[in-house]
Amino acid sequence: MEERELAERAIRGDAEAFVRLMELHKAPLYRTAYAFLKSEHAAVEAVQEVTARAFKNIRRLKEPAYARTWLTRIMINYCQDELKKARREPVTDRMPESISKAGDDLLVLEEALLALPGPSRRLIHLKYFEDMKIKEIAEIEQVPEGTVKSRLHKSLRALRDFMNGKGGRAND
Amino acid sequence: MTEREEQRLESMKERLDNIPIPEEALSTAIRAGVRQAEQERNRKRPARRLIWPAAAVAVLLLAFVMTIRVSPAFAHAVSSLPGMSLIVDLIQDDKGLKAIMDNEYYEEVHSTDSDGTVTVTLNGVIVDQSGMVISYTVDSTTGMRDPDIEKIDLFSGSELLEPQGISFNYPSEDGSMSNEQLIHYNFAEPLQTDIRDFELKLTIRDAEEHLFSLPFTVQNPIAEGKVYELNRTVSVDGQKLTIESITVHPLKVAIRIKEDPDNQMDILQYEDLRIEDGNGEVWSRIINGMTATQDEDGTDVYFLQSNYFEQPDLMSLRMNRMQAIDKTERLVVDTLTGEVLETPSDGKLEVTELSATVIETKLKTGPDFGYGYLGNATDANGKRIDLSSGGYWQIDHYSYNDLRFTNGDYVNPITVEFFAYPNYIEGDVTIRLE
Numbered sequence: 001m002e003e004r005e006l007a008e009r010a011i012r013g014d015a016e017a018f019v020r021l022m023e024l025h026k027a028p029l030y031r032t033a034y035a036f037l038k039s040e041h042a043a044v045e046a047v048q049e050v051t052a053r054a055f056k057n058i059r060r061l062k063e064p065a066y067a068r069t070w071l072t073r074i075m076i077n078y079c080q081d082e083l084k085k086a087r088r089e090p091v092t093d094r095m096p097e098s099i100s101k102a103g104d105d106l107l108v109l110e111e112a113l114l115a116l117p118g119p120s121r122r123l124i125h126l127k128y129f130e131d132m133k134i135k136e137i138a139e140i141e142q143v144p145e146g147t148v149k150s151r152l153h154k155s156l157r158a159l160r161d162f163m164n165g166k167g168g169r170a171n172d
Numbered sequence: 173m174t175e176r177e178e179q180r181l182e183s184m185k186e187r188l189d190n191i192p193i194p195e196e197a198l199s200t201a202i203r204a205g206v207r208q209a210e211q212e213r214n215r216k217r218p219a220r221r222l223i224w225p226a227a228a229v230a231v232l233l234l235a236f237v238m239t240i241r242v243s244p245a246f247a248h249a250v251s252s253l254p255g256m257s258l259i260v261d262l263i264q265d266d267k268g269l270k271a272i273m274d275n276e277y278y279e280e281v282h283s284t285d286s287d288g289t290v291t292v293t294l295n296g297v298i299v300d301q302s303g304m305v306i307s308y309t310v311d312s313t314t315g316m317r318d319p320d321i322e323k324i325d326l327f328s329g330s331e332l333l334e335p336q337g338i339s340f341n342y343p344s345e346d347g348s349m350s351n352e353q354l355i356h357y358n359f360a361e362p363l364q365t366d367i368r369d370f371e372l373k374l375t376i377r378d379a380e381e382h383l384f385s386l387p388f389t390v391q392n393p394i395a396e397g398k399v400y401e402l403n404r405t406v407s408v409d410g411q412k413l414t415i416e417s418i419t420v421h422p423l424k425v426a427i428r429i430k431e432d433p434d435n436q437m438d439i440l441q442y443e444d445l446r447i448e449d450g451n452g453e454v455w456s457r458i459i460n461g462m463t464a465t466q467d468e469d470g471t472d473v474y475f476l477q478s479n480y481f482e483q484p485d486l487m488s489l490r491m492n493r494m495q496a497i498d499k500t501e502r503l504v505v506d507t508l509t510g511e512v513l514e515t516p517s518d519g520k521l522e523v524t525e526l527s528a529t530v531i532e533t534k535l536k537t538g539p540d541f542g543y544g545y546l547g548n549a550t551d552a553n554g555k556r557i558d559l560s561s562g563g564y565w566q567i568d569h570y571s572y573n574d575l576r577f578t579n580g581d582y583v584n585p586i587t588v589e590f591f592a593y594p595n596y597i598e599g600d601v602t603i604r605l606e
Contacts, residue, residue, distance in 0.1 A: 015210075015560045015578055016529055019202055026198040031188050044197045051205025056212065056320065081381065106187065109180045128181040129188060156177050163177070 007064035018058060022051055025068055028130075029075050035129055036079035038110075046082070050075050072130060073140055080118050112162040120155035127152055206578065210560055212322065265459055268478030269305075272298055272422055275481045277395070283372075283388040289313055292374060292384045295352070299390060301365065301397045302421040303358040306372065308386075311350045316378045323375040326357050328367050336360040336465055358465075365394040395480065397421045400605050408599035411435045411496065415603060416471065418489060424458060425476040427489065428467075441495040441543060441592050445474055447605075449484030487605040495543075496597045503546075503588040505531060513585055520594065524572075528580035529560075531588065537571040543592035546573045550589075551582035 003024060009017035022029075026047060033043035033050075053074055054061075061070050113121060119141075126132045126140065134152075138145045272278055277298060284293040295307040304326065310316070326333045336358045355372075371387040400418040407413075412432035419426045425447065431439055447455045457463060458475045465473050479487070497516065504514035505526055512523045525532035535545055544564030549557045558578040565572050575588065 015206055015576070016580075019206060019579070022202045022205075023199065026195075026202060027193045030193055030198055031191065034191055035188055040194060044194060044201050047198050048201035048205040048208070051202045052209040052212070055206050055209040077380075106180065106184050109177075109184055124181065128178070129185050131185075159177050 003067065004064050007061065007067040010067075011058055011061055011064060013058075015055075018055055021067060022047075022054075022071075025071055028068070029071060032072060032075045032125070032130070033079055035125065036076070037082060042082070046075065046078055050078055053078070069132075069136060069140060072126075076122055076125065080122070084118075108163050109159070112159045115162055116155065116158060120151070120158060123148065123152050124155050124159070203578075206560075207558070210578070266477050267455060268422065268424060268480065269298075271478065271481040277392070277422055277481075279390055279392050281388040281390065283386040285384040285386050287382050287384070290316070290376065290378075290382045290384075292376075292386060294372070294386055294388055297388070297390065298423060299363070299370075300395050300421040300423050301359070301362040302419075302423055302426060303356065304370075305423065306355040306357065307352065308355070308372075309350060309352045310376065316376075319376055319378040321374070322377050322381070323373070324355060324357070325373045327371040327373065328363075328369065333357075333363065333370075334360040362397065363394065365396050367394065395422050397426075398480070402603065402605075404603055405432075406599075406601045406603070408439075408491075408494065408601060409437075409496075409597035411437050411439060411597060413439065415489065418605060420478060420480050422478055422480045425455065425478050425480075427474045427476065428471050429474065430471045435499075437496040437498050437597065438590070439494050439496045439597075440590055442474060442491055443493050443495065445476065445489075445491045447476055447479060448488050448490055449479070449482070450486030451484075453484070455479050489601075489603045489605060491599075491601045493596055493598050495592055495595065497590055497593045497595050501590075503533070503590070504585050505588070506585040507531070507580070508584045516593070518595070525574070529577045530574060531586070532572065532574040535571050535573070535594070536569060537566075537594045538569055539566070541566065541571050541592075541594060543571075544573050545571060545590055545592040546575055547589035547591035549575055549577070549586050551584070551586055553583050555582065557582045557586065 003021070006017045006021045006024070010021050029047055029050065030043050033046035034040070037043050037046060050071065054071055061067060113124065116124065123137065123141070126137045127134075132140075134145050134148050138148045141148065143151075278296055279298070280296045281294050284291060286292070289312060291311045293309045293311070295309060297307070298305040310319075324338055326335070338358070339356045368391075369387065369389050371385060374384045374386065376382045376384070398420040400420075402415050402417055405412055405414045412435060414430045414432070416428040416430055418428075427445065429442070442457075445457060455477045458477055463475055467473060501516040502514050503512075503516070503521065503523075505512050505523060507526055507528050510526050512526070515521045515523070520536040522534045523531065524534050531546075531549070533546065537545075549559070551557055560576045560578045563572075563574050563576075
């Protein structure tokens, strides 16, 4: 069955079709969760939670063709909520795993991403990790394309400033 | 200017694309997520579509709201109090609640919490050892769209008061700025009567999640349930049942009944279970909210409207007519071959749709039956099959009931129990309470 048909059936309340739709998207959703939460355990948990939220609200998915985008958005919202929560809870006994290796210059990038404000982080993620087009991002964020472009630009600049500050590489 | 950052992001994406994917753990998480959503959904939506909890031990028997009106003058006087209009609606159907209002057992409480956009204010509560009815108002500066209650927890100190069942309405979906709601929270264990301080934790989600924490204190003493230990065994049409005890609370009367396992028939519904006083006044089954439940040991607990405040001298528990079906009468189907292997011998039941995840049936009941009639489904190994939902509806002289399974992961054939059935046994049981 095609993705579109699965999504249509899921919207009509077919639990089995919904499960198959989630199976189709589980790897990208997991990667998204991992990019934010940096832990296998937390990312699997995120997939469960997002499955529950999506299933409860499946009727709000108006256009079956956008299932992946819609799920990604729920995932990012969940992850950003979790990060906010983690910041409120002072003690964490869990050392985040890392995508980068020790001594790697990607470590600096990871730190820089963490320091970005939520909306900037989301834009960067959608553009560079989810490979979305400006037009798609504009739809998700419900702002004009021009605004997406300028915000992205600003976000990249912020990243750069942060890394320059951290990495001590001025005027690179 | 920003190329370097873009390059780094690019190589980070490559790393991310190559992380190992825990395929199985994710498949399990997806199943668990669907189950989680279904369980949350089953906790609400009480009325129109009858839904069974997927894996819960407790069976919730829910009936439809009937419209019986009390004196309009009374209703008017009470509904002008803050947070009272929904309670007034409830009173129409429940004599026990009306007595609670007459005896001023309802208590106003004051607690409010806001996250800037949405504010929740408690209006008042009715609490006894069996449960709590909470009236509250939700105000939103923007108007809520498609709100959903995600979580309701009631605490005493740091201890969660374990619920046996919670029923509630959705906050209004029409984008209104303010609306009033009720929660019925039934306790799994009798509440200690000396507790005064509570805290309600509520999660409401519309576009975002709103968390509220509402501590409150009740002033009035919590009424102690009056327990009648009976252990009386009676026989109706040859079927033995033991009425273990009756507990009278302000909110409800709980009657514990255990059927003899050697009975030839299963008793399904006690249609006219009631308490009568010396003047012939009757307190019948609760018809709105949680109406019955089942203990883990298989004892059924039925709820009647309460006469706690009346305290009549002469009280009798009475019943005359029950739905019952011979234990040999079953519905057995094979969803793989599409065969219907057994149906009850009276020929009233017909299977109208059969697939790996759906059994839909039609039952000749007459026009006013009013019960969903299919119960649990078990597979050939005696394993309970997970339900995603069950629906009940009525067209003319027929009732319809479907069961939807979460997946086809079971061994055929399937046996489906009956929860109600239009076959009756009659007798006259009267037990004096003293």
